[in-house]
Amino acid sequence: MPGRLEPDEMPRRDWLGLAGLWTAALAVGGSLVGMARLPKPRVSPEASSRFRAGSPLEYPPGTVKVLPDQIVRMIATEAGVAALSLVCTHLGCVVGEDADGGFLCPCHGSRFDAQGKVLGGPAPRPLRWLEVSQAADGALVVDAAREVPAGDFYPPTSGRPA
Numbered sequence: 001m002p003g004r005l006e007p008d009e010m011p012r013r014d015w016l017g018l019a020g021l022w023t024a025a026l027a028v029g030g031s032l033v034g035m036a037r038l039p040k041p042r043v044s045p046e047a048s049s050r051f052r053a054g055s056p057l058e059y060p061p062g063t064v065k066v067l068p069d070q071i072v073r074m075i076a077t078e079a080g081v082a083a084l085s086l087v088c089t090h091l092g093c094v095v096g097e098d099a100d101g102g103f104l105c106p107c108h109g110s111r112f113d114a115q116g117k118v119l120g121g122p123a124p125r126p127l128r129w130l131e132v133s134q135a136a137d138g139a140l141v142v143d144a145a146r147e148v149p150a151g152d153f154y155p156p157t158s159g160r161p162a
């Protein structure tokens with residue numbers, strides 16, 4: 001029998017009951033914390049590789065237009081509209097237009113013709129031609145993640161001047 005100065009020994013059944021209660025409380029608390037964080041996700045969605053390039057009305061045949069924010073040159077011919085990436089295929093610098101209508105990479109000197117074919121330098125591949133399509137509202141959409149064969153022009157189905 002315990003004396004006045006010795007604490008009562010906790011019976012095993014009470015100890016297991018208390019442990020179960022604390023475990024349940026921790027589980028409920030953890031769940032509440034998790035639910036409170038749901039509206040504010042910790043991961044940010046990846047930026048889309050697709051962007052709008054404007055109305056087909058902006059691309060009558062013969063148009064050549066650089067979209068500087070997207071590092072793309074839009075080219076319009078009778079056959080349709082195409083998008084040529086201005087990112088060098090060597091190490092990813094942005095190429096600039098040269099006097100001959102082609103492109104020159106300022107980083108290591110690769111040269112490309114107006115269709116993106118390599119004319120010289122360390123670039124291993126031609127500039128990329130990007131997929132062009134049309135959104136439901138008729139706007140042209142370029143997908144920078146999807147490459148198409150060189151010379152592949154997208155013929156807009158609507159809204160393009162002759």
Ligand code: FES
Pocket residue numbers: 088089090091092093105106107108109110121122123
């Ligand atoms: S990055 Fe263009 S030549 Fe090296």
